[in-house]
Amino acid sequence: MSDTASLDDSSLDDSPNIDAPAIDAPTTDPVRAPFEVKFASRVDRLPPYMFGRINNSLYQKRRAGDDVIDLGMGNPSDPPDPVVIQKLHDASSDPGNHGYSKSNGIANLRREVAGKYYRKYGVRLDPDHEIISCLGSKEGFSHMCLALMGPGDTAMIPSPYFPVHMYGVILASGNVVALDVADPDKFLRNVAYTCENMMPSPKVLIVNYPHNPSSAVIEPDFFVEVVRLAKKYGFMVIHDFAYADVAFDGYVPPSFLAAPGAKDVGVEFTTMSKGYNMAGWRVGFCAGNADMVRGLGTIKGYYDYGMFQAIQIAAIVALRETEANVEKQSAIYQGRRDVLVNGLRRLGWKVEPPKAGMFVWAEVPEPWRSAMSTMDFAMKLLEEGNVAVSPGSGFGTAGEGYLRMSLVENEHRLRQAVRQISKCLG
Numbered sequence: 001m002s003d004t005a006s007l008d009d010s011s012l013d014d015s016p017n018i019d020a021p022a023i024d025a026p027t028t029d030p031v032r033a034p035f036e037v038k039f040a041s042r043v044d045r046l047p048p049y050m051f052g053r054i055n056n057s058l059y060q061k062r063r064a065g066d067d068v069i070d071l072g073m074g075n076p077s078d079p080p081d082p083v084v085i086q087k088l089h090d091a092s093s094d095p096g097n098h099g100y101s102k103s104n105g106i107a108n109l110r111r112e113v114a115g116k117y118y119r120k121y122g123v124r125l126d127p128d129h130e131i132i133s134c135l136g137s138k139e140g141f142s143h144m145c146l147a148l149m150g151p152g153d154t155a156m157i158p159s160p161y162f163p164v165h166m167y168g169v170i171l172a173s174g175n176v177v178a179l180d181v182a183d184p185d186k187f188l189r190n191v192a193y194t195c196e197n198m199m200p201s202p203k204v205l206i207v208n209y210p211h212n213p214s215s216a217v218i219e220p221d222f223f224v225e226v227v228r229l230a231k232k233y234g235f236m237v238i239h240d241f242a243y244a245d246v247a248f249d250g251y252v253p254p255s256f257l258a259a260p261g262a263k264d265v266g267v268e269f270t271t272m273s274k275g276y277n278m279a280g281w282r283v284g285f286c287a288g289n290a291d292m293v294r295g296l297g298t299i300k301g302y303y304d305y306g307m308f309q310a311i312q313i314a315a316i317v318a319l320r321e322t323e324a325n326v327e328k329q330s331a332i333y334q335g336r337r338d339v340l341v342n343g344l345r346r347l348g349w350k351v352e353p354p355k356a357g358m359f360v361w362a363e364v365p366e367p368w369r370s371a372m373s374t375m376d377f378a379m380k381l382l383e384e385g386n387v388a389v390s391p392g393s394g395f396g397t398a399g400e401g402y403l404r405m406s407l408v409e410n411e412h413r414l415r416q417a418v419r420q421i422s423k424c425l426g
Contacts, residue, residue: 045170051394054378058388069417071405072388074212074358076277078332080318081325084278087317091310101306104297105133105285109312112319113270113285121255129290130263132297135307137242137269137284140296142168143303144238144267144286147295148204149174155204156194156235158187160395160402162212165240169206177202178396181211184218188225195233205230205266208240210253213395213404214361215354217251223259230265236292237266245275245326247356248334257288267292274358275326276318282307283315333358336407336414343418347425360405361392368425374400385424387417 054072061068079085091097104110110127117123125131134140141164149155149172157165159178169176177198179190195201207226209218223239230237239256247253256268267288273279286296306312340360341353351362363369368377378391390406392399409417 042171042173046167051390053375054382054388054391057379057382061382061386066386068382068386068388069409069413069420070388071407071409071414071417072390073408074274074406075408076274076279076358077408077410078277078329080277080281081322083321084276084314084318088310088314091313092308094310097309097313099309101309101312103300103304103306105131105306106309106312109133109316109319110285112316113287116319117255117257117287121258123255123257125257125287126290130293131285131287132293132300133307133312134269134284134286134296134300135304136273136282137240137271137286138164139282140284140286141165141238141240141269142171143299144269144292144296145169145172145174145204147299148172148236148292152200153204154198154200154202155206156191156202157206158208158211160213160392160399162208162240162395165206165208166396169204174203178398180398181208181214181216184216184222188222188229191226191229192233195229195235201233202235204236204238206238206240207256208242210243210247210354210356212242212357213359213390213392213399213402215357215359217253217355220254220258223254223256223262226256227259227261227265231261235265236289237262239266239268241268241270243274243357244270246330246333246358248330248337248353249355251355253356263288263290265289267296272315272318275329276322277329278315278318281311281315283311333407336409336411339411339414340405340407340418343415344421347418347422358407360407362403362405364392364401364403365425369401374402378403381421381424385420387420387424 058068058070110131110133113131114125114127117125145168149169151173154175154177155169156177156179158181161178166176177194179187181187191205226237241255244253256262256266267286269284269286271284286293337353337360341351344351344362349362349365351360354360364374364377374391374393378389381387381389390404392402392404
């Protein structure tokens with residue numbers, strides 16, 4: 001038989017049947033591995049939220065109808081001045097205010113901030129290049145860390161620390177060296193020591209006075225030395241000045257920018273959340289070094305379109321017309337401070353009256369200090385006394401053994417809180 005004949009023989013045709021299934025149909029769905037969400041390493045570096053246990057118990061107790069006195073969060077309970085609220089109403093009624101706003105803030109608001117700095121601190125600022133508005137100072141601070149820091153960069157921060165001072169740096173992929181904040185002179189010596197002995201040298205120093213949570217304060221010469229060290233060692237400075245407007249007994253918190261040469265090396269963040277009772281409005285500012293301000297503006301330009309313009313217009317009125325009310329609000333906080341401090345002292349607690357800020361930083365009394373952790377003690381006050389406080393361990397290991405108690409409740413409620421604490425520990 002010829003080769004041609006064999007190829008034409010249909011009985012020997014072994015070409016595939018294209019109508020047949022390639023494989024047998026499965027009778028069951030294949031077993032799949034569980035779907036996994038993989039976070040970025042920056043998220044994996046964040047610890048569990050320290051106040052989650054407190055907040056969950058507080059929520060459950062209030063759902064059950066318990067009247068819990070909340071001294072945990074520094075969330076102002078007093079309203080803004082009525083003229084500010086009215087201006088927000090009027091401005092929000094204008095259709096022209098409902099579009100996107102500039103991320104660095106409207107010009108008149110930045111000018112008003114410059115005016116306050118000059119009136120209160122004698123600091124001259126260029127509103128076009130040395131001031132930028134933020135969605136609260138916390139947002140501005142976090143984005144400034146993104147603008148300045150990256151892998152391998154180190155920031156020096158105060159200890160105990162307000163969480164964003166630590167984790168704003170970590171989210172920017174930076175590293176942290178925490179320095180004891182209690183003694184200002186020791187803090188400055190530790191800054192110099194760290195810069196002398198660490199390679200590469202730290203890139204940023206973060207300071208926060210009046211300090212949260214400890215309420216530590218400083219005098220103007222502290223910032224003069226900060227500027228000197230910054231120029232000597234080449235680090236930039238970020239001052240979180242959130243409690244600029246809340247001070248007692250004649251103490252006036254100094255501005256970092258009032259120190260000679262401060263604008264050469266750093267910036268300062270302020271907010272209208274505290275003294276102006278505008279916490280939920282999210283109005284903050286960054287002022288100082290023009291290059292650092294520009295860097296923050298670059299980051300913000302990619303992240304947001306600025307705050308609602310009606311809020312900015314109302315904030316102008318607040319800065320322009322309600323400074324007297326800011327002073328009155330400080331007097332209210334001072335009265336609350338005295339009630340809480342005196343009440344705790346009568347119970348035998350060691351507590352110093354703060355000169356500024358919205359918190360009392362109280363040492364846990366014996367025998368409780370030796371018998372249990374600060375977190376467990378805070379849970380005891382909540383579960384058995386219906387008083388919520390912030391355990392000092394939530395602000396780092398240096399906070400262990402202390403409680404942070406906010407002054408947001410009125411004097412009557414603070415007296416009630418002291419009575420409930422006394423009964424709980426009785």
